[in-house]
Every structure is written in structure tokens, then in C-alpha cells.
Amino acid sequence: MSNDTGTRTGEAPLESIDWDGLDGTGRTIPWRLVAFVVGLAGLVLLYRYTSSHHVGIIYWWEPTKLTWLFRVSLLVLVCFAVPPVLRNAAKNRRYWRRFRTNRVAVISLAYLVVFVLLALVGPALMGRPRPHIHAARQPPLLFSAKEGMVTSNCIGHTVGGYCQGSLTYPLGTSALGQDMVALVVSGMHVSLQVAVITAVFMIPLATAVGLVAGYSGGAIDTVLMRYVDVQQSVPAFVVYLILVFLTGPSLFAFVVVFGLLNWGNVARLVRSEVIQRREEQYIEAARSAGVSRLTILRKHLLPNVSNTVLIGTTQKIPQLVLLETALTFIEIGDIGRWMPSFGETISVGLNAHSYTEPMQVWWIWTVPVVVLVATVVALSIVGDALRDAFDPRGDV
Template identity: 35%
Template sequence: MSDHAETTTLAAEAAVAATPDKGESLLARHVAAFFESPLAVAGLVTLLAMVLLALLAPFIAPQNPYDLSQLDIMDGTLAPGAKSLAGYTFWLGTDEQGRDMLSGILYGLRISLGVGAVSTVIACALGASIGVVAAYAGGRVDTLVMRVVDLQLSFPAILVALVLLAVFGRGVDKVVIALVIVQWAYYARTVRGSALVERRREYIEAARCLALPKNRVVFRHLLPNCLPPLIVVATVQVAHSIALESTLSFLGVGVPVTEPSLGMLIAKGYDYLLSGKYWISTFPGVALVLAIVAINLVGDRLRDVLNPRLSR
């Protein structure tokens, strides 16, 4: 009997130890699960470092690449580590206009990351609102919205953005508007799919029985429970926005020449690749790839953490 009692006691202790701490919040468990992945942590650290460098660019950049008065054509296409006539060392070289590539990359990150973040936030808010309203309303409203979404997604994003910028013209604000128009449909479809499941839950029925206003049911009860997949899509779409903005700038229809982004810096060095002046395109390209890979690593881990069924 003593052996049986000891075995029972050990089993009970193991069950208690395996039981999750109810005092631990869901957010704390998600954060702990996120930091279990070394790749996700490396991506997050890289992303935060690049954001910090972009924000502090006016204070740490050796040169303001947007100020044409600071550029000297005599310093054009200098190799990495070369010194200017004034004795300044260009650690990453210069482009054909004498622009310091290190400064250009830091300022280019500000535009690329800023455009990606702002366009994602606006498109996410717009698309999520449309998707959750369509799912809750159902019927003709849902059908009409989803046909518009299907029509939007049937065209390549780069093609739609090119047409919009051909109409709007060049500029950072124009690029943001084009990216919002291109991306809102992704969020609308994602939220609509989640909302169709959530609206059958008991808490939605309870809210209806309490005769709560429809806007409160939709935006205070239904939409918050659709956030997990929305967060994952939004994170991945930031990387897509940055890549799309860089592509548009590379093609010469994005940001103006006076405010070069990473895509425009890559385009400026494209003609010099065969002449051995690799640094003009290579270093901005490396910065762009690092930013996109870091965001995708964070997004992939968020998908696994917020959807435990994927890890089974």
C-alpha cells in the first residue's frame, strides 16, 4: 500500500506541475513561446536594430544624402574605404553623385520601413473593418464585398500599383495610397474568414440577446477575436509592402529622386555592376534583404505561436 500511495502522490505532483499556471496571462505565454525560436529572436533583434538606425539617421549619418549642397561630384563612385578630397572616409563608398552610401542606406531605411509600416496600418484598419462588417451582415453585402475583393486580388499587385502611380504621380504619399489600395483586400478576406466562424459563437448570440448596438457587437466583440490571424498577415504584408515600394522605386515610379529609398539606390548602381562598382547596388540590396528576411522570420514565428494547431 505504501508503494501504491507513493506512486499516486508522484502522479498527482506531476499532474500539478504539468498544469499551466492560471495566473500567467495569455500574452506572457505567447511571448515565452515566441522567444523559444532562435531564428525569430535573431529576426526581431535585426528588425529592431534597423528601425533604431532608421529613426536615428539624422543624428548618426555622416551626411544628409537629400541635401544636394553636401554632395560633391568629384567624390563620385569612390570605392569602400576611400577618402574624399576633404579627407572624409566613405566606409561603404559613394554613388555617381558623390552620395555617401552609408548615409543613403540609413535614410533609405527610413523611407522603406516608414512606407511599409504606414501603408500596412492604414490598409489593415480599412480591410479589417470592411471584412468584419461583410461577415456580420452576410447576404448581399457579403457577396458584393467578396466579389470586389476577388476582383482586386485577381490582378498582380505590382501592375495595380504601377497604374495607380501613373495616375497619381511620384511621391511618398502617393506610394502609400497605392499600397493601401493594393493591400486592403488581403485583410478583408482574412478577417471575413475568421469572423464567419466567430459570429456563430455563444458570446455573439449573447450580445445580440442583450440588444447591443450592431457597431458595438462588430467592433467591440467580433473584431477583437479576429486579431490573431490579422496580426500574422499584417506582419508578413509589411515585408511585402517594403519589397513592392522598392520595386516601384527601382522602376522609377516610386519616391522622387531627391528622397532616394533603398530601391532607388539599387537602381542607381545597376548600370555600374558590370564595371566593377558593385557597392552602389550591393550594400542597399543587402540592407533590403535583411529587413525583409527579418520581418518574415518574425511573421512566421507569430503564425506558429498564434495558431497552435500548426505545431501539432
């Protein structure tokens, strides 16, 4: 049975047709585009100032090209991704009711919110992890390490020949005396950069290709899907290795390569969704009313595949975060940056044979491993919970 918006019983409500705007007279000011242009102009002015003075404003060091790409990516998400999500309050409340039934997912979402906040503001507050040789290899709070064998200058109290952890360094320090809290925040910042920038590359490309291929069909669909096949047959990992050989390791190259070449699976998900949607009654009604193909894609199909794009992207991001960590761990990632990643910190902690055994300084590699695993697991749990929440059968 169908209702007046063309949905069937058990399906999620679809985007309704704006009949008053079909003749093109219902144009409104593109506030999101205006906000993006204003924000981009502000970033350009900020870039010119920091470049001429060789100093950062938000972070206390001169921004790199990756930093600027990250800022532009954040601006894109704020202007174009967040408003559509917040626009339909009734739909969002329905999704939230389904999502919050999964308590583990709610806890994971809360963790990710804290993760994002720390990754954004932490570097500005704490600065770059700096070495302090006199504080090298301090144990975490509530733990101890053999003085003289592990640590040579105990910051906390010494009890029975063991250096006790202190509040000065609650998570301990690295072999160079870097505060592990600062190193963890630094790794969070790098992981957030990977997630945000690759998502901003992948989402528009996957959505555009999936929409056009699924709605057009025929030769256009064949050509686009064959391109996706060719793209996936040459993994982004191989392209990145070639760039590493030619220009050296670079996190900038990593996010660009994997952002531009790793969206094929998401595009296929969007295409499948569009193929199912294009024969719905509301699409047929729009075509019968003479609505242009571009308008149908933009106003009626795009809003109804946004959930699919979000789910596909949340499934990709954990893989890319883990891959960046693995590449840095084996020293073909970007090592020696102002903000070291989890992979570099873990590698330094495990390759501790020059001064002591890795198990004696376990906190150097265990702390970032725990945070990394928690982040990846939380992303996966939230992605699965979103898929269940967006499932139209949830209301049956």
C-alpha cells in the same frame, strides 16, 4: 469541454464579456482618442510653423506631404495599435514564450527593432545623403579599389596602387561621393514609410470589411466580398501606372494606392475568422443579453481577430517594400527625392558603365541589396513566427 469563458480545450482564451458594461453605464473616457486628437493638434501646429518658415524641425529640410502622412500614420499606430497590444500582459507573456522558442525569429525581431530605430532617427542625425565629388567611389573598410581606374582621390591609404577603405566612409561612397551609410539609412527610412503608411490604410479597411461581412452574412456579405473581388481584379499596380502616366512617379501616390487597394486578402482572412467566432458561446450570450451588433463587433469580435489582422499585414508589408524598390529600380518609382530609396541606389550602382564596371564598384549596389534582403527575410520570418505564436493549438 468548456470553461466559464466559453473557450474549449486547446483554444486561445477569448475576449470575455464585460457584463457590467452591457447596459451602457460602464462608459469610460476614450483616452486613446484623446491622445490622438492632442497629437494631431500638435502636428497641425508643427505643420503651420514649418510651412511658414520653409524649414523642418525633426529633419533638416522642409517636410513633404509624404512626411506629414508618415507622421500622422505613426501617431495612429501609437494611439490605436500599440495600447491594445500591451493591455493584456498575461496573453502577451504566453505569446512571447512561444515566439522565443524560434531563435531565428528572435534575431530577426531584434534586427527589425534596430532597423526601425535607424530609419526613424538616422535621417535626423545624418541628414540627406550629399554628394562629395572629391570622395567619389571610395571602397568600404577592409577592402580596396584600383586608384585611378575606380577612385581618383583616395581618402584612405594607397598600397601598391590600390586605395584602401577607411573609417571615414566605412561602407564606401557612391559615384557622386555620397556616404553609403547615409544612403542605407535613407533607404531604410523610405521602406519604413511604405510599411507604416500602407499598414495604416490597410488595417482599418480590411478589419471593418472582414468584420461586417463575416458577422452579417447574407446579402451584406455577398456585396462586400463581390466588391473585394472587383477590387482585386483591377490590381493596384495598374492604377499606380495610370497615375504615373498622368501625374508622374510619386511615392505618395504609391503608398496611397497600394494602401487603399491592396487589403482584400487580409479582409478575407478576417471574414473567415469572424465566421468561425460568431457562433461561439460568448457571442451567443452577448446576443441573448441584448447587446447591440456594434458592441459585439467592437468589444468581442474585434479583439479576437486582431491577431489575424497582424499576421496578414506582416505578410503584405515585405511584398510592398520589394515592389517599391523594383518600381524605383526601373525608374517608374519616385526618383530624385530628398531621401533616395534602395531601388534608386541599386540602379545607380549597377548602371555604372559611364565611369567604370559595376563589379569594380560592387559596394554601391551590394550594400543596399544585402540590407533590403535582410529586411524582407526578417519580416517574413517574424510574420511566420507570429502566426505560430498566435496559433491556439500551441498550448495543446
